[in-house]
Amino acid sequence: MNLRRRTWEIVEAAKPGDTASRVFDVLILTLIFLNVIAVILGSIQSIEERWSAFLETFETVSVLVFSIEYVSRLWSCTADSRFSGIIRGRLRLAIKAMPIIDLLAILPFYLPFLGIDLMSLRAFRLFRIFRIAKVGRYYSSLNIIRDVFHAKREQLALTLAMMGILLVVSSTLLYYCENEVQPEVFSSIPATMWWAVATLTTVGYGDIYPITLLGRFLASIIAILGIGMFALPTGILGAGFIEAIQKKKEGTQICPHCGKEIHNGKRN
């Protein structure tokens, strides 16, 4: 039981003063980082050909370490009151976002042994990068950014919904304008959506654009509305950051002369 509790403390984010746990965290994060580098470099043919043996060994070792960490976490979690219960507690942990990501990151390695071989599954290794989110708990700034997104989630979701509607309407209009003249490029509404995304986000690759007069006129209006797609979330987030700062400042203040409270909260 003592070993289990200690294991749990180590695999979890380190508490201040717990050096062993801190070292473990740093080692795991370094390994995650190196794995990401390995995936990136392994995609370069010349490197892949030359270092394939090394990269494969590194991959095997990494997955082993991650597997041990995953199993340890699952085994020791019952030491935490939040995950008590031999099966129920472990299930409760397993269905959390982070452990699912951890599992998705190691699973592709074992699947071939089970007779399943999906090349594309290798991309799942990249999931490990999301574990970097763990570092987040050491930075209060990340909390502010998360709080702002949380406080404004409804407004931001609405902005996304508006974008969606604008996307559908733009694509349909442009499809009807351009389909006859450019049947290859504006072949269907979903195909035109690729144009609409490139225009509304102002990326504008230039692989697809209207050539008819009406199409260009509508595209101009859509592009200008695309500015709103930047302005709206920026305005919402900007207001959110200011609110977050004011909230922190608020509260009661003590007058240094008479020692009484002044309620500033009402003034803001």
Add this chain to the structure above:
Amino acid sequence: MNLRRRTWEIVEAAKPGDTASRVFDVLILTLIFLNVIAVILGSIQSIEERWSAFLETFETVSVLVFSIEYVSRLWSCTADSRFSGIIRGRLRLAIKAMPIIDLLAILPFYLPFLGIDLMSLRAFRLFRIFRIAKVGRYYSSLNIIRDVFHAKREQLALTLAMMGILLVVSSTLLYYCENEVQPEVFSSIPATMWWAVATLTTVGYGDIYPITLLGRFLASIIAILGIGMFALPTGILGAGFIEAIQKKKEGTQICPHCGKEIHNGKRN
């Protein structure tokens, strides 16, 4: 009369507790959503060829449902004091934005029966998507966004007007710079406007761009001014969101002289 009032309650946005009306709203919105999906999928040739019978049937059923809803609304609206008067009340409803959209969305289906057949009218079916705006009344966030746009409408309109002037001036200058060298592309000022929109919104498709030295110099200045086209509405909307929050927060303040409450709302 009782049936008329009940019909009106059902076709209108549901009041809290009115389950029948709520169910009706959800059904209609689902149908709108499915219609949009059908229009999008119907534009893909392979799907259109394979499922044309199904899509046509779905279209007929949808229009029927929307027609019944439209007529019910028009028939029952007199139950509402705002639309009293057998003809005047109904006319007052019919010329509102939403019912006009509803009509435009169903009309193209009936026109061929009247001998009018306009392929392009099918795009009007998309108008149904705007009816999604009805969901808006359930979300207070949408009200905030609308309020901000309303409070800042004059400043935003001015920004649009400045964009317009910048657009005209840019196009004319670039037309005089590039017309001689690229007579095919910069063929006229309206044609050059297509370039100006792509540049000022920073979309930059790359189908048309200046090649003369003076043209590139002017285009550079115009592109940098284009940044202002993002910064200005963003700044205006950002300030609007902060104002909206402060207005909501402002409540009562205690006067330090007499100790009574002051309702700050009066100051704004």
Add this chain to the structure above:
Amino acid sequence: MNLRRRTWEIVEAAKPGDTASRVFDVLILTLIFLNVIAVILGSIQSIEERWSAFLETFETVSVLVFSIEYVSRLWSCTADSRFSGIIRGRLRLAIKAMPIIDLLAILPFYLPFLGIDLMSLRAFRLFRIFRIAKVGRYYSSLNIIRDVFHAKREQLALTLAMMGILLVVSSTLLYYCENEVQPEVFSSIPATMWWAVATLTTVGYGDIYPITLLGRFLASIIAILGIGMFALPTGILGAGFIEAIQKKKEGTQICPHCGKEIHNGKRN
């Protein structure tokens, strides 16, 4: 003298209640607007060929009206205490921004008669569009926008200066990276500046882009810094708009209960 004062009142922006002056303003603005339309339409070859006689007549009439207005303004300005002095007063008016624009807009018409014929001077006709700025005084919103730009002029100028430095440094670096591989496209630092503007403003036409590894790496960093070029002016202007609103709100407030002043200024 009375006629002179009345003329001055009419050619100047209308004071409330002065219907004649108001009508004059509206007529001149309409004429300016029509002139802009004429310049734009006149650039379309098919229209130019068909309507050249009409467009030329319209141009002649317009210049005549604008000339009469300009001369009237110059003649009557001495009625205003700001422009007293038969020559000095008129000169003081003539060197103001608006009258210079007015002159530049009509001068190209007369130059051919003096033996000077510069096709490109026709673009000057477009200067008339800037006279639309006159409408500005009727809108308080424009004043807010102008005030914000004025209050933040130093910070905005610095942002522009930073952009300039970033532009020069980016262009030089990319020139040294790409010149050897793409000597035609990245032919000199000024030529590379065209790339740098397109990248920093995120327009990205795609007519010129790096292909070397180092070039792409540097271009990536520059493109990300380009985001700062949007964020900085937006942040500055956003703060400016909020300040402008708070300034308006500030001042002294009267407690409605005891009638004494509460100095809110100190709190903000």
Add this chain to the structure above:
Amino acid sequence: MNLRRRTWEIVEAAKPGDTASRVFDVLILTLIFLNVIAVILGSIQSIEERWSAFLETFETVSVLVFSIEYVSRLWSCTADSRFSGIIRGRLRLAIKAMPIIDLLAILPFYLPFLGIDLMSLRAFRLFRIFRIAKVGRYYSSLNIIRDVFHAKREQLALTLAMMGILLVVSSTLLYYCENEVQPEVFSSIPATMWWAVATLTTVGYGDIYPITLLGRFLASIIAILGIGMFALPTGILGAGFIEAIQKKKEGTQICPHCGKEIHNGKRN
């Protein structure tokens, strides 16, 4: 010793009233500016060929002046209490950012004499432009911008880190989607990063873009997330500017209980 102190005063930024030092500052800045112009113009082949003698002479004179300035600074710095100590003091100055830039700007000129000849080192001459930062101390606006960046450095760094993660994840996903269909363009993950930067910053050159259905779908989501890359730093900086203004405005407040002043600075 007196000469040393005076030299130090002159090479450092001028104090108010010190005309000689001011003149020196202006001359050096003008020379920096002319050097930048010379580097830019020298890259244009036709100018380089015609004016090479003049440009080379100008370069030699410039480096001489900058060398004298650098040596003078190093010699006289011991007059300043911050850099006391014949060797330690000078080293402490030499490893500061500005003197390193100064050295990097003149060193490439001397290296050929030492047998080292690197063409690319000529780009280092551009480093001189960074010395323009010295003008900064005369402008309080620059301090505000610097303060805002400093106060928000952690949040901005986090935004950059998020961009980095998004970049890696986007590139890997798109590489797995497009590599098979476009093996030449999406040849490796680092190659795909070039696409990801162009998309996330909304530059969109159009030299590389997805063509598969899944690739376009993912690219659309990535492009929309790219909007967040603009919105987040803009919101953070906007809030920073507003805070900076509020801090400046905050002064003394009167405690309503005892009537004494409270220095609000303490609360922030």
